[in-house]
Amino acid sequence: AQSVTQPDIHITVSEGASLELRCNYSYGATPYLFWYVQSPGQGLQLLLKYFSGDTLVQGIKGFEAEFKRSQSSFNLRKPSVHWSDAAEYFCAVGARAAGNKLTFGGGTRVLVKP
Amino acid sequence: SAVISQKPSRDICQRGTSLTIQCQVDSQVTMMFWYRQQPGQSLTLIATANQGSEATYESGFVIDKFPISRPNLTFSTLTVSNMSPEDSSIYLCSATPTGKELYGYTFGSGTRLTVV
Numbered sequence: 001a002q003s004v005t006q007p008d009i010h011i012t013v014s015e016g017a018s019l020e021l022r023c024n025y026s027y028g029a030t031p032y033l034f035w036y037v038q039s040p041g042q043g044l045q046l047l048l049k050y051f052s053g054d055t056l057v058q059g060i061k062g063f064e065a066e067f068k069r070s071q072s073s074f075n076l077r078k079p080s081v082h083w084s085d086a087a088e089y090f091c092a093v094g095a096r097a098a099g100n101k102l103t104f105g106g107g108t109r110v111l112v113k114p
Numbered sequence: 115s116a117v118i119s120q121k122p123s124r125d126i127c128q129r130g131t132s133l134t135i136q137c138q139v140d141s142q143v144t145m146m147f148w149y150r151q152q153p154g155q156s157l158t159l160i161a162t163a164n165q166g167s168e169a170t171y172e173s174g175f176v177i178d179k180f181p182i183s184r185p186n187l188t189f190s191t192l193t194v195s196n197m198s199p200e201d202s203s204i205y206l207c208s209a210t211p212t213g214k215e216l217y218g219y220t221f222g223s224g225t226r227l228t229v230v
Contacts, residue, residue, distance in 0.1 A: 034218065034219075036221075042223065042224075043120075043206060043221045043222060043223040043224050044157075044206070044208075044221040045221075046115075046218045046219070046220070049217070049218050051217075090156060090157065099162065099170075100145060101147065101159055101162060102147070102157075102159070102208070102219060103159070104156045104157045104158075105156060106155075106156045107155075107156045
């Protein structure tokens with residue numbers, strides 16, 4: 001069965017500072033990996049996705065993520081955080097062999113200090 | 115990517131009653147998914163709804179409690195039956211256009227349910 005772990009429940013970062021959110025997955029084959037953001041009272045918005053190819057993927061809002069097979073990780077980064085980046089971030093894994101279902105990590109809540 | 119309209123956006127319901135949540139997609143989708151997000155928690159998959167077949171439920175979820183309809187390729191409903199306060203959650207539907215699975219699932223804006 002596939003699983004996703006986001007080790008950090010909360011992260012506080014100063015505006016303008018860099019941000020890195022960790023995501024580790026467990027799956028037998030190469031899964032499809034996603035990062036979603038959920039702002040307060042909002043639905044989920046896809047930030048970026050990885051299927052294959054270049055292990056560094058660019059997403060919306062200045063985010064990027066790097067797939068590292070050897071570490072079973074898919075960490076999300078942003079060089080300079082804006083106050084509007086305060087939200088909940090979810091890493092998710094899917095696979096055709098798993099019926100295309102997404103399994104979500106527990107989420108990381110990002111707080112941005114002025 | 116698909117656009118999903120979900121309603122109601124929120125509701126407050128009496129225990130013992132039922133609520134039906136609707137999701138309308140602006141394009142044909144093979145698979146739709148229903149999730150529950152309990153307060154302060156992540157998303158948990160309730161079931162997968164394919165048009166023309168019975169929904170497939172995840173462990174811990176049963177059809178009697180969460181009946182799902184999927185009458186066509188653009189619409190689905192989830193009913194939360196015989197509600198109790200423990201059902202207070204955000205319920206979200208998700209889909210991706212047919213043939214583009216895993217290219218990024220779109221989510222509805224969610225239904226925030228409070229059971230009193």
